[in-house]
Amino acid sequence: MPPTRPRLTPAIADVRRAVRECLASLAARHTENAGVSASEGAQLGASARESAESPAFSVPPLVLVALSGGPDSLALAAATAFEAPRAGLRAGAVIVNHGLQPGSADAAAAAARQAEHLGLDPVTIRDADVGEHGGPEAAARSARYRVLVDAMQELGAAAVLLGHTLDDQAETVLLGLARGSGPASLGAMRPRVGPYLRPLLGIRRSTTVQFCVDSDLTPWHDPHNDDEQFARVRVRKNVLPVLEREIGPGITEALARTAEQLREDSDALDHFAEELAEDLAEHSEAGLSLPVAALAANPAALRQRLIRLAVAVEFGTNLSRTHTLEVARLVTDWHGQKPLDLPGVSVERRGSRLHFTARDEGADTNHENEDHHGIQ
Numbered sequence: 001m002p003p004t005r006p007r008l009t010p011a012i013a014d015v016r017r018a019v020r021e022c023l024a025s026l027a028a029r030h031t032e033n034a035g036v037s038a039s040e041g042a043q044l045g046a047s048a049r050e051s052a053e054s055p056a057f058s059v060p061p062l063v064l065v066a067l068s069g070g071p072d073s074l075a076l077a078a079a080t081a082f083e084a085p086r087a088g089l090r091a092g093a094v095i096v097n098h099g100l101q102p103g104s105a106d107a108a109a110a111a112a113r114q115a116e117h118l119g120l121d122p123v124t125i126r127d128a129d130v131g132e133h134g135g136p137e138a139a140a141r142s143a144r145y146r147v148l149v150d151a152m153q154e155l156g157a158a159a160v161l162l163g164h165t166l167d168d169q170a171e172t173v174l175l176g177l178a179r180g181s182g183p184a185s186l187g188a189m190r191p192r193v194g195p196y197l198r199p200l201l202g203i204r205r206s207t208t209v210q211f212c213v214d215s216d217l218t219p220w221h222d223p224h225n226d227d228e229q230f231a232r233v234r235v236r237k238n239v240l241p242v243l244e245r246e247i248g249p250g251i252t253e254a255l256a257r258t259a260e261q262l263r264e265d266s267d268a269l270d271h272f273a274e275e276l277a278e279d280l281a282e283h284s285e286a287g288l289s290l291p292v293a294a295l296a297a298n299p300a301a302l303r304q305r306l307i308r309l310a311v312a313v314e315f316g317t318n319l320s321r322t323h324t325l326e327v328a329r330l331v332t333d334w335h336g337q338k339p340l341d342l343p344g345v346s347v348e349r350r351g352s353r354l355h356f357t358a359r360d361e362g363a364d365t366n367h368e369n370e371d372h373h374g375i376q
Contacts, residue, residue, distance in 0.1 A: 069111030317344035
């Protein structure tokens, strides 16, 4: 049986509101896909009983909370258990056991018990096969998402809810700045990427902690969150507090706002690049080509996006900024350069066009070990 409803405190209200808004948009998309009008969908989402009686909702969509047992994901799980039925949705949980430290299986089992106590169903624990590629953080993240994809497919879930908060967003921006990343990376985490939803990106971590206190929930504290061998932990424990102290309060919120603005600008430029690429690109059996004059006429940000987009779509390769600038110099600083041999693609200027052709991935190239992102 679900636990007794806690009193509605500001922290509980804030987290529930964020989850409610996220689930409402998901329920609306489901009603549209099911052929139900927006007004009918609003009525269906307002009552779990009415939704159960509707043929379009005979089996309400399932959402899964990615639950670690920490305060962020536990608050998300509790709020989702409360809000999902009111949106005409079912809510379950998937707990990923990374197996990276002693007692991880016990922590996963405890999280599962809390999820069941909250009324989530189904609740499943999945073991992750964590490799070593990219370092411990990247390897664990890759393994986690593989498990989430498998669980979502096996259980027929419509979406997975992730517990990232506004503090996580600010940390991601700082890490991107330190790596010299482009706007796609500095835009940090998106509220929605495919089936993954992040309802708490506008909620501070302190609010999720207070949610758990107010709800009489006992979160698990991952020792890795205090281990300063991880860059994110150092940013959390050392860098952000110094910025708050030396520059003033509100740094975390300001970094999150910066990420949102960068996402908006980056999305707009990507949109323009996609529209231009449809008009400019000429395809052939060997690859594709772009007109030099059109590339030169556009601002650098758009020109470089066109180059990255062409390579990513045609050859499945994401060029680093260094490689992108090398290609751009064939447009802006042309003095008879030889063809460029880049990862997965060769680029040559012939007359008034840049020609892109596939290249043997096993050939020798000078790879830059840098953080880079293609058009997202």
